[in-house]
Amino acid sequence: MQERMKPPTYRCFCHPFTRTRVHAQDIIVFLSFSKGTAMSSNDSAQTTQGMGQDYNANSLTQMAAVKLSAAYIRQAIDAIEMESLPLVIIGDYGSSHGSNSMHAMQFIIQTLKETKKVDENKQQILVVHNDLPTNDWASLFDILNKNSSYHGVASGRSFYQQCLPSNSLTIGYTSTSLHWLSHKPCNLSDQCLVHCSLNDNEINAFKHQAALDYAHFLEYRSRELVPGGVLILVILANNGKATRDHGELLYRCARALLSSPELLDYTLPIYCRSYSECVDRDLFAKFDLELxxxxxxxxxxxxxxxxxxxxxxxxxxxxxxxxxxRIALEYPLKQALIDNGQRSSEEIDKILDQYWDLHEKGMKEQLDDFETDMMVIDLVLKKIKK
Known part of the structure; x- marks a missing residue:
């Protein structure tokens, strides 16, 4: 098992709060906060329903979607101990609307073939794209139909539940989705993002929920994995000041426009984990996973x-x-306005425009001291053979 090394550095634009990456050679934008995969309660599912309708239109992904995890994909596939299964199943957890997922899956399949881990004459590969029932599945199916490089099907449920039969999964992959919690454990009384809060009780509630969700994710993936199968996780990390700066800007904009009840409901069910919260060897051992x-x-x-x-x-x-x-976070803001029932649809639309005007103005004022780098935690885990 390999310990944590000095963080490598990749040159791309990445807004620390949106998984927005623009590579110099690709000039792309993709948004992790528009991937509302995790939430399982009715309210949380509604929060994600409209979040990423323009996701694919704003994601000229090319192969940039897998650049950061390419080395980990290769190492994970090197570690696989595959039996001669007639069907190799790859799980894409948090597929959103498909653009980024398709390229990640293509790279995994290409690497499997290059390393001779699959026998194309004897084995078939099936990709299962997983996301909430409220995901924009039509967009994903449209992308899959336009690119027939692999066989893909959909699974519409929270990845904090079991999504596939036990002992069926060969490779599980998720990229910048696990910061979305299954639900918000409470409303925040002083901020919209927990990493900006000063309320210890509320912070601890979010930490506890994040720990439970992470354990559930690993438990169910372990059940699904065949012995010798692997998980590849790319997890959005808490980037300290960068995370706080943008969270505080979001809250300042909301405080200028929202009533007190609306402001309380504008609590994002998001928790960006630390390295120590992601690398828990006791938890891995509990679920028969090797780091x-x-x-x-x-x-x-x-x-x-x-x-x-x-x-x-x-x-x-x-x-x-x-x-x-705006693409990533407007829907939860809009839902907070709708749920309180204080405003007409015209008023809500006006407030949303005003909110993002304030946000753009605040960005201009802050950018000299605004950290635009992003931190992610990459993990490769293997299901232990017994």
Whole structure:
């Protein structure tokens, strides 16, 4: 088992709060906060229903979706001990609307074939794309139908439940989805993001919920995995000041426009874990999982560098960031307004526009001191053979 190493650095734009990455060679934007996979209660599912309707339109992914996890995918596949199964099942947990998932799955399949881990004459590969029933499945099916490089089907349930039969899964993959909790354990009284809160009781409630959800995710994936199968996890990490800065900006904008009940309901069911919260050897052992590799990865901001070099303007960067965050986070804000029943639909639309205008203005004021890097925690786990 490999211990944590010094965080490697990747050069791409990444807003720390949206899994927004724009690689210099690809210029892409994709949003992890629009992947509302985890939530399982009715209220939480509603929160995710409209979050990513423009996800694919704003995700020119190419192969950028797997760049950060490519080395881990290779190492995971090297570690696989596969029996001569007629069907190799790959689980994509948190598929959202499909753009990023398709390329990740293609890379996994390509690596399986290159390493001769599958016999194409004797074995078939099936990809199961998993997300909530409220996901935009039509978009995912449209993408799959336009690209027939693999056989794909859908599983519409929370990944904090068992999604596949026991002992059926060969490879499980998830990228920047696990920060979404199954539900918010409480409303936050002083912020919209728990990492900005100063209320110890509320912070502890979120920590406890995050620990329970993580344990459930590992438990059910372990049940699904065949002995010798692997999990590849890319988990959005708490990036300290960067996470707090943006959370506080979101809350300032809300405080300027929302009533007290609306402000209380605008609590994001999000928890970005630390390395120690992700790498829990006792928990791994409990579910018969062996740690193969773990790293904290620093994703450097190329757009931040372009701004400093005068290649782009502050107005442009603030506009791009705000557009990305709006796609990701507008729906929970809108739902808080709807649930309180105080405003007409016209008033709600007006408040939303005002909110994002304030956000863009705040970004311009903050960007000199705003950290645009992102931290992720990459893990490879293997189901122990007994």
């Amino acid at each position: 193969i590799k773990s790293d904290t990865v620093n994703v450097k901001s190329i757009l931040g560098e372009q701004l400093r070099n005068g290649e782009i303007t502050l107005d442009y960067l603030a506009r791009v960031l705000t557009a990305a965050v």
